Amino acid sequence: MAALYAITIGILAAGGIYLLLRERVFTVVLGLTLLSYAVSLFLLGMGRLSIGRPPVIVAGASYADPLPQALVLTAIVIAFGMTAFAVVLALRSLGLTGSDHVDAAGQPEGRDADGGNQEPRP
Template sequence: MEVLMSLIVGVLTACGVYLTLRGRTFTMVLGLTFLSYAVNLFLFATGRLVVGQPPVIAAQMAGYTDPLPQALVLTAIVISFAMTAFIVMLALKAYAELGNDQVDGRAGQGGEP
């Protein structure tokens, strides 16, 4: 299971970095979303998932699940949603002013800015 989780986190990170480095705003937003998914899975996997255990310590229970990674993932989801909304609005404003969706503002490969 650890190999599968690390492989998934690695693939999401690689796809996120590749898409973030592309020249268009939509692929940049998609890449940032993949990166946030990879971070969420990584944070969730650091808690050593235990099935059937409560997230609080009780006297009658033999063990418990660490609640900190769950709280960090919940916070990261909220932050990534806000960041995605900000980037989308920034991209829409840039598209309205520049007339294209290139990250650097150029019309094409050799076009004028």
């Protein structure tokens, strides 16, 4: 169970980092969201996975710690608010500039404004 959990966290983190490095704003926002899910799962996993145990029982018995669950719930709410704000900013930027590229010019790096058809300068 723990190995599957670790693989899931790794896949989410790798996918999030990959999407963060793209040049479109929407994929960057999606990458941030996947990365926040990976961090939330990591925090939940650090609180020891306890399946089928009550949250609090008599003294001395094992129980599921409610603090990691509360932290993850808070992280989910904050990530949702961050994602909504980033999407609104991206839509506003798209409306103002007409481009959804992350860079300021709206062109991939290394290309000129005419599409890269100029002769190289000495």
